[in-house]
Amino acid sequence: MIVSQHPGPVRSTPAQRRPAANKRRHSVLAAAVTAAALTLAACGSSGEGTSTAAEDVPGITDSTVTVGTHQPLTGPAAAGYASISPATKAYFDHVNANGGIHGRTIEYTVKDDGYNPANTQSVVREMVLQDEVFAVVGGLGTPPHSSVLDFLNDNEVPDLFVASGSPTWNQPENYPYTYGFMQDYDTEAKGLAAYVQEEFPDATYCLFGQDDDFGADFKTGLESALGSDSLASTQVYSTTNTDVAAQISDLQAAGCDVNFLASINGFTAQAIGTAAKLGYMPRWAASSAGGDYNTLSSYLGENTDALLEGFISSNYLPANTDTDDEWTAKFKEINEEYNPGAAFDGNTIFGMSIGYLFAEALHEAGENPTRESLLEALESGDVQGNGHVPLGFSADSHAGYTGGMITLVSDGVQAYTGSPYSADGDSVSAYTEDRPAMPENGIPQ
């Protein structure tokens, strides 16, 4: 019943990765199968060129491409994330209504795992073995997705754009089929640190973080950017204890002026609310995992505007408040048409951006896509997404967005400020190139 509600990282240690022996057995097996297949092919095909008949590829027919995802539609994590997959679905509906990708419509299967890794295993097995999806797209959450990482890679199913900031997904040697999506927590911490250091050079910095790898990775990033003894106080919370008064009063006693937050939305709200009750009004600089204005306002209620004024966070996707942004305008239109009644917020943009990225990858994979051609398209670097910073996809890296941009709340509106940053060693550097233009109608052409 009690789970941590963020897509936080689980760093896999070497012991957790697939054992070498296992891998060797797989490659022997793979070699044997390939040899057998080649023999059969040599006997069967009387000299014809190899054509990829659509029915040979799982999840692909002449008119459809079936993909799946696992999402917390029910359970404690549903509050923060259940609205993402309907947005992805709405985007695919928009693509399908406009002829699909290379004439194929995208069928999107959403399975509810309740953010419970045991459920994730069964629903993903069902998707892969029974429904035979072409790829898994945007599986959500570090603990749930970690439980199917080996299964998907062993079965050679493209495992794209995992919705979590964990560095786990970026291990091309161990997990060649898995690709990340989000800016990782380490980079995000460095980006926030650089901004805060510039704006508040003489302030006392502190951290309020979750008691797992999410908090730990964020802290590592902060310390590599600010220096190892730069944090005057580090307080951790546990998702099973919502009373954070003890931790917040410690931050207050330590004289912290700027508090970094490696917390999920509920605890960001709890930290800010508790501080206000104690008459403590520092600056807050939050990870994007817990920095969405709309979500925070549902927790903070009528006091939101006063409490969040000057609130600093980071993002990399088009801002939902920026109606001048061509992507935001298009997504808003799609949301109204295909997802009626649903709020248009950060989750909507997130879900649709994952949908767009998949559509783009599918488009680049060619007229007769295979799992191999899909991964080749991603590794080529031609798939660019719609973020303010580039994706890290290449043969050596499966990292998602490589940086972000600072957001600031002013008069109740969370908007971007300054220019984007991208990861650069122990710190970040400004990223100055323009974002690729949106294709016509928001559909890859």
Add this chain to the structure above:
Amino acid sequence: MDRFLFLTVDGLARGAVLAAFALSLVIIWRAARIVNFAQGAMAVATTYIAFTVTSATGNYWLGLASAVVAGLVLGALVERTVMRFVGNTNPLNSVIAGLGLLLVIQAALGMIFGNGYRAMATPFSSTPISVGGVSAVSPYDLFIFICVGLMVVGLALLFTKTSLGLRLRASAFAPDLARLLGVRSSRMLTLGWALSSAVGALAALLIIPTELGLNPHAVDTVFVYAFTVAVVGGLDSAGGAVAGGLAVGVVLSWVSGYLGATLTPIAVLVLLLAVLLLRPAGLFSMTKERTA
């Protein structure tokens, strides 16, 4: 010293609500020898009713009254339609039925109200008043203390000073004998459920504004803590639930403040284990264990 005081008072405020919730578990245990695992979900359901009423009328007190009334009705309903038909040959049956009910209620709430969090307003400010340089108790905390205090005194009077209380106790101790003497035991059982559910409703309404907000799962962790409180205090003892609640609240606050928040769930389990090993009947159970 300031910090010690701050942590202690903060823990007492939280402990008071845990005590109220534990009290609702104790009432059912005394009436039916059942630990009701659906208690948390039932209390959340009534809080949604209070939230809807308060949003519609703008009046907190109407919401509070409707939560308590809804609690009475829901408790009676659950007993009459579900628990009555669960065989009591094996204590596990009622536990499973309770867990099933928990899932059904949470899913239904999610379908009706959505899974998002909703901020709940409090009737009094939650900003602590400064007393002697230490700011710890807020007017809302005082409101919680008063509500829980009234509830405890009211229940104590009901059980010890009224004939209804006597009948309730009689049918809980010895249902068959009580029935021979003219007590309608089955009605008393329904009433016990109704009372317990109303107390749970009030407790949830008090604690949810201090947590993350209203959500179908808002009371999940509170239920675990309250269960610990009830066991620590003795499932049989109303006074034990209150003392246990305050004690657990303070211990949690000290552990979180001095050792780290990560250890609080472990501290709760250690406490539970220690009490079960050393004094299974609970710290405050004065009477010998009943076998009824």
